[in-house]
Amino acid sequence: MIKKGSKVKVITGKDKNKEGEIIEINRSNNRAKVKGINMVKKHVKTTKEKKGGIVSKENFLNISNLVLIVDNKKNIKKKEGKK
Secondary structure, X not given: OOOOOOEEEEOOOOOOOOEEEEEEEXXXXXXXXXOOOOEEEEEEOOOOOOXXXXXXXXXXXXXXXXXXXXXXXXXXXXOOOOO
């Protein structure tokens, strides 16, 4: 199951075969943001608190375009005998 913090690999699109970590999930739309993947330029207006300009940030990807990377060293479950 894909959840926040999971390592995933992109299987389609402009970032094919890249790997990253999930930072945000939108379950209602089946979309996820992956760190460093699907970067877009956003034009931000200047306010009193923030400086404006062109900012690069991650955009959502469809979960069907991601595959979970399983680290076998961490997820090995040992069989325990009955006590």
